[in-house]
Amino acid sequence: MIYPDNFETKTGFAEIRTMLRDLCLSPLGQTEADGMCFSSDIEAVNELHAQTNELRLLLEANPDFPLNNIFDARESVSRARIANTHLEESEFFDLRRSLDTVHKIVGLLHPDDPAQMAGRALFRLSDGIAVFPGLVQRIDQVIDKYGHMRDTASPELLRLRRELARAEGSVSRILHGILRAAQTEGLVEKDVAPAVRDGRLVIPIAPGLKRRINGIVHDESATGHTVFVEPTEVVEANNHIRELENEERQEVIRILTALTQHVRPNVAEILDSLHFLGIIDFIQAKVRLGKRLRAVSPVVKASPCIDWIEARHPLLELQLTARGNKIIPLGITLTDEKRILVISGPNAGGKSVCLKTVALLQYMLQCGLPIPVSERSSCGLFNDLMLDIGDEQSLENDLSTYSSHLLNMKHMMRQATDRTLILIDEFGTGTEPQIGGAIAESVLDKFCSKGVWGVITTHYQNLKHFADTHAEVANGAMLYDRHEMRALFQLAIGRPGSSFAIEIARKIGLPEDVIAEASEIVGSDYIQSDKYLQDIVRDKRYWEGKRQSIHQREKELEKTIARYEEEIQDLRQQRRAIVAKAKADAEELLRESNRRIENVIREIREQQAEKEATKRIREELRSFKQTVKEEQTVAHKAHGLMSDDDFEKKLAQIQQRKQRKEKRKQEKAAQQAAVTPRLSTEKMAVGDTVRIRGLKSTGTIEAIDGDMCTVIFGDMRSKMRLNRLETAVPSSPNANPIETAYQVSRATRDTIDDHKKNFRQDLDVRGMRGDEALTAVQHFIDDAILVGISRVRILHGKGNGILRTLIRQYLSTVPNVVHYADEHVQFGGAGITIVDF
Template sequence: MIYPHNFEQKIGFDKIRQHIENKCLSTLGIDRAKKMVFISDYDTIARKLHETEEFVHILQEEDEFPANYFFDVRPALKRIRVEGTFLDESELFDLRRSLETIKGIVYFFLNKETEENTPYPYLQKLAGDVTVFPQIIIKTDQILDKFGHIKDNASPDLQRIRREITATLSGISKSLNSILRIAQSEGVVDKDVTPTMRDGRLVIPVIPAYKRKIKGIVHDESASGKTVFIEPAEVVEANNRIRELESDERREIIRILTSFANELRPYTEEIFHSYEFLADIDFIRAKALFSIQINGLLPTFEDCQQIDWYHAIHPLLFLSFQKQQKQVVPLDITLDHKNKILLISGPNAGGKSVCLKTVGLLQYMLQCGLLIPVYENSRTGIFDSIFIDIGDEQSIENDLSTYSSHLTNMKFFVRNCDDRTILLIDEFGGGTEPQIGGAIAEALLDRFNKKNSFGVITTHYQNLKHFAEDTPGIINGAMLYDRHLMQPLFKLSIGNPGSSFAVEIARKIGLPEDVIADASSKVGSDYINMDKYLQDIVRDKRYWENKRQNVRLQEKRLEEITSHYENDIKAIEKQRKEILAEARKNAENILSEANARIENTIRSIKEAQAEKEKTKKIR
């Protein structure tokens, strides 16, 4: 369930839909994009997400996927259900080319199935029961040429008629050229004039003053009145014959097309099913293209209620900033069964609403089957309902103030929320007197929490921050602000409430110091000190987070150095062993050679026993 009716406009999904429609190749995909809706069935969402993810891989890794000729001929197919009707040449040509595309896509997936690992199981399953129609393609090729026109030999009668048209036109042309040469020699028409066509009849352009010099019928004159177009009497009969032949040709073409439609008619339901598949492919392809554009991917998707996102990016903000060569500050956010409701506080224009809209838009995109821009280690879940209360809902027609409209939404939320609902509420409790507004907001927050609903809620109210701090299931969060530069950091920090930095912002804007001092005294030192403590907590938390990050970096560096030295030691030890092994081998070789020489010497001495000089020499 989605609430309110203009939910998509509020979170910007209407613009996402438009991006996808613009990437479709035909009205087939556009119709699918227009009908894209929020789904709460886990298996259906998972299938759509996997289909889109697989198509991303196709776009990035495959060069031969058939992506031409996505034509929507369903209206024409509906029309020929009636006996005696037919597809015209252009419709038949679109049918032939799109059926060829369907066949190419199905065969693309069938060929992939022959491999050991099936790379696109979800898309292959989608293509598995789709019928292709090679016999219709062959039959169409017998009728149409490669440009989509009816062939001369589509039937014997058509071939005869066109031959006669050609012969008759040739005769007319010869007659006209003969008449034209005579007229040119007599100066009736200019030398550069050639026969032209008017109302389907070949005529000669003539200057009005000489129009009586050529016998025939005046068919037309130029807009300036300086030229009249005469059909010479000698070719009137032949031109009439051309008209008759053209009528015969048209009747024969209609007969051929009607005959083809009669053969096609029994298969129209199956063909419709194939075009539904082509529509799916067009739509999935458009979703995949958009995913690539926004760096969308499929994180871990589980059948439970959770949001555990790292580096989540608002896609519309990303596209806008990309044009400006700016970077979007990513969002890290966690909602689980321990902390279901996140209460975000912090300064105005600090990014609270963007954070809330990012959560709403990405969750809605996910449950419409779209990949989302988060890190791969993110974990996503599923909600049955998303309720949002954001922006100015003042209604002149119904005489409702902004606060009344807000309370109307809250009434709906309290009645309909449950543990499978996520609530997105901006400026909770605002729009009325702070004390009672804060009290009502606190009571509502308590009801939401008791109903185990999930939620992202923004507020400035101190009592809600205290309530969140003391209530299990609710956790504070703060949009960080740089006190020194006096500018928002647009970064969410979960665990502590945030300060509105009202005094600091007022001072930066240049509000007189005595006004600030007077305001501070009116709210009391407790409030000012508490706000200061919140700022100090956020500042200290940032300081220690930076310290912790530096320690992590140092530890990582130390691990890298240790690993490097360990690898070096292993390499040296390996090298030492190799050297020792080599030395041992060399020593064995030397010893073996020495032993051989000694044995040879002994043998030589024995052989030369009587010759002392020779024995001495051998020794």
Template sequence: MIYPHNFEQKIGFDTIRELLKGKCLSTLGKERVDNMCFSDKFAEIEEQLCQTTEFVRIIQEEDGFPDQYFFDVRPSLKKIRIEGTYLDEQEVFDLRRSLETINDIVKFLNRDDEEEKGFPYPHLRTLAGDIIVFPQLIGKIDQILNKYGKIKDNASQELARIRRELSNTMGSISRSLNAILRSAQSEGYVDKDVAPTMRDGRLVIPVAPAMKRKIKGIVHDESASGKTVFIEPAVVVEANNRIRELEGEERREIIRILVEFSKLLRPSVPEILQSYEFLAEIDFIRAKAHFSIQINAIQPALEDKQLIDWTDAVHPLLQLSLAKHGKKVVPLELELNKKQRILIISGPNAGGKSVCLKTVGLLQYMLQCGMLIPLHERSHAGIFSNLFIDIGDEQSIEDDLSTYSSHLLNMKNMMKGCNERSLILIDEFGGGTEPQIGGAIAEAVLRRFNEKETFGVITTHYQNLKHFAEDNEGVVNGAMLYDRHMMQALFQLQIGNPGSSFAVEIARKIGLPEEVIADASQIVGSEYINADKYLQDIVRDKRYWENKRQNIRQREKQMEETIARYQKEIEELNSSRKEIIKKAKEDAERLLTESNAKIENTIRLIKESQAEKERTRLARKELSDFKESIDEIGSKEHDEKIARKMEKLRDKQSRKKEKKSTPEKVIPKEVKVEPLKPGCLVKMKGQTSVGELLEISGKNAIVAFGMIKTTVKLDKLERTNSQPVAKKEQKSSFVSSQTQDEMYEKKLHFKQDLDVRGMRGDEALQAVTYFVDDAILVGMSRVRILHGTGTGILRQLIRQYLQTVHGVAHFQDEHVQFGGAGITVVDLA
């Protein structure tokens, strides 16, 4: 039950209907919007909400929903129920396209989705479950209509014959007219730029009035100025008459074809009309979904009981209005349940009480009409069987009703019709008459509402109603907040305490004389003024502590997030630490094996060269010390040492770039530098590879490094006396502790992949040279060079260089699964 009859107008739902109609694709959906009505059936409402929610997902996630042809051909289909009637070409064309849309929608909603493990839109699919599609009918229409909606030439043999003869006749007329026209132009009867034209469906020649006797024929028309007459030559009169006859035959044949098609269509009209009801429902749901997206509406948790538990609820029309000016609505938080059913809202005028009331009425009505509503997703909503509203001035001269009389009439009807499943909305409860008796009657009515366990939202300024809410279970006070310092309304609802009307403060704000305010305060008494002040202070303090509580909650949340983040980082760090230590142990063991072999080799060489026994003893002692240092790895003291080194690594990494960009200062020796010339031995600055300078061209030089010829910037070369020989194995007698640490650190940070994609040839060779030298130094057995495929030049240069490196045992393409010819895998000796 909805009371009164203009309920929708009072809450603004009539505007919602108009906005919904604007989002419909056809009259199909608009009719559904007009027929949309309030329901108190839980299953029906939930189904409608789920359908709209699914369509919101379609709009936001899908690109291929078929919504291009929504035509309402129901009037045309109902018309052809009468024998002998038929659909015209446009109606058949609209029928064909809309039937195809219905077919595509049903197919879309019935599709299987492997990711969803079933049907992605189950509620919409249920809607499409019993809908009949008509592919044979679409095929029949395609036989008679082309893609532009016109009857095809081959729709029937007779039509094909007529159009063929029509084309031939028109062609002969055109040729005859052109011949006559050329003759008239050559004799000067007609201007050179004149062409045949059409008048009353007949081809004619424009001629000057003075020359109309020169061409035999029938004058059909003349121009508005009278300077041109249009003559149909006698030789084409018969042909033009034939064209008229053929056009008549064509129209009759087209009508015959359409009548035959309509006869075929007639038995299926009831099923087709049912399919159009489905199309209308889809149009309606689509409009609701688009409107929901526009107002940021969602489907709250719906419960089959009387409940309002809303968070961040906003009035959709107010939201749209303020958005045009770049403003936002202050959201509403409201809770009505079995323990607090009726909310008494007090507060200043223009503080948002009526907006709050209308928001509750509009959102609840929208929800029970199957529409999504704008609030937070954690909100809960219930179902009410009856909605009553009393808002605005209802005085009527015809019915001899004053404002207060109309309010009393509404109260009477509400008390008569309300029950525990009702929601009442009353603005300015008890207003419109003398305050003392008005407040008393309002309190008495409120008592009846509470006894009937009715739910409601009521706005008032009366103190006795505020006291009633404090003293009676089921009724709760609420206040629209007001900033006393800024002298402006905050439009926030706070439940738990009554609100002050701030009458004195507002009077001062608008400039009422202070003596008038003082007189008023004296009239009402200090008790009332003090009580109102205490009420303001309570609201202010509650707001202060509420803000404090919110800040504490936010801080706690931030602290929890920070603790969780640190815990995660500690876990990752411990995991990385274990991985580093494990890798360090493996590297140390390999380094120990290699060093042992080298030292044994050194001892053998010493013995062979009959070196001093003391030198041999020192070498063996160094080996023993190195073994002991490796054994310490994994101990607690060593773990702490590793942890300290990990801290230092970050500092060293940050200084790494500085070391590269800032070369080491060296005291230059005064030596005479000879200029570079072809034939001399050179090397690239900072490298050891020696090559022969072959040619100098401007700022560039061509250098041969072994079998490789490459172009290098001249300023990157320097003269050398060293010979280009292969590297010799370095002999050492012992490995110092400092060397061990440096080798360990270098090994720890060495990466086995080098990426030179995008570099020039000389840059790539320089990078590969450093990389291979470092890999050999730290004892890597295998490295990878990423050069890409491209034209293959970079790959060829790198591999030519690798052939000249003594420490390279073998190189080949990476496995095709991991990069193929774009990566060279290098095995080191």
């Protein structure tokens, strides 16, 4: 029950309904908005809110949700019930698009797996809604995508339209010929074009010249300066066109009548589907309204309850936002223990706004609309909402303001129950304050005895005292800054508020003697009690500010702690990543060192080095492995078993050990450099002593031809590129014996000549195992370097690419190899590797 009849106007809900209608996409949705009403059925109210929430989520997940084509075809569909009637092309076009939208929406709400949507509000709403894909397909055969009848709707229509097009073309040609002749004779202006009057093609001409053209005058311009003449030559042709147009229209009517017969048996189901479409339109309007008002659709409890956090009056918020201001949210609580809230405070302090906020939001809630409160709010259901606000004077009924208030009180006391929410503004005003306050207190006591829920605003002290002495009634105050003399628009529940009448009178400039005399009239007790109230409000506001400040600092402290914990976690993850990377780098270094040392050992073996040298190199390898293991152990301990100081000390020890080994390595390299021929950076010329890069045997340049040269190594001549050579200072007669040991002996020269005669540029390792193939490639590359070949080919086949990978890994470690790649696709492609030196 809603009281009085103008409840929506007084609370501002009429404006909310108008906003909702404007957000609807069609008259179908607007009809639903007009029919929206207050409900006290808990299941119905929760179903409405569930529908809104579900559609909001669907629209967020599906931006292409089909809401573009919603049309009100109810009138035309209802007319289809009458026999021998037909819908027009535009009506069929609108009906087709609306039915297609229904089909798409029902398809989304009824997926292939019904379990996905079972139990949901929109699933229940769409359950049983009929769709008409066959009718849509039949309409598509007749009406095109622009809403016009297709030429192919029937063979007769196609014939008539073709004949009509030919006739119109013939008339147009004849008329243009007559017009050109008239222009040539000067009867018609050059820029004049044929016109249409009453569906017939005519020529515009000046009135004085109309007799110069044989024909029928059909019309005259508004100014009288032009007449429209149909030449005699085209009269019959135009008559024929009119006949064809009539025949075409009769055929169109016949087709539309036949198509309407497909609609007639399904009128009730189609109207039901259009009603469903209107509900969907209405729900999407509620979703859009909720976004505009920053509102939520909460779950509503069956029992009466109001526990709203950050409640806002939607209309006031829109007005303030438009002016660049912000609304101050309210915290409003009504419970079983405190069912009635008596709000006091200064004028223009927000008491009436608070009251209207409760009235409007509760009404919106029980109409199924989202309300602007925090999601943490709790909402209950009331059977009745009763409002007494504003001036209800009536000359017709001979009612004064106070009489109208008493009449409302009488109705409320008679009809109110323990599930009624009463909303009374300025309770008891309109008559002599003492008796008005007494009557108001008596009425309030009656409300308490009936268990009524309510929000009441007042200035009367006796009502404030009543709230303090009755358990089910709570005092509330609209806060006011006494120092700045301005309203704060904040509701504080638990203490009464002062009207600040003396302070406000002093602020607006009333004489002090008037204020003093008024204070004497009311007496010192009233003044003191009002000051006590002001002090209480001031202290409450001070401690509330302290509490909020402490709460804010606690939140900042929690954020700081959380940030530190997150940074610590990040540091731990970074340490793990660094340790893992160090371990991976160490393993890669170990593998690389193994490859290099094995190459050195192979070279020593091939050069028949002493066992002591081999033993020394292997000892260095073991030492390197031990260092890597120690680093891994340190990394493992740093991960969780060592302190930071121990970790730093261990790292320092390993660094020192590395530095010592690096120093020894540099000293060893210096010793080797002492016995190695000194390199020269001068440009090579005939007669220079040179050696092949990577080898120690020296020779003499005999001739140079561009970037090629002939070099004599002992008794052997070899042709090669200059960039494969490097100059070396020849050994002096008094050179150290170690230096002369690098000269080429007679046996070595014979070996080189023998290799050069028998060397082949292709090596086939297909079918070999990996180690076997790698050994063959190593010897093959050494021979190629020895005999001075510039390019060789290695045939390893494609297969899984294992041999190819092993061979190329080895080639990347040979200094003399300048390039390697796949052979041209015509000569073997990836199955052959070519090597350049």
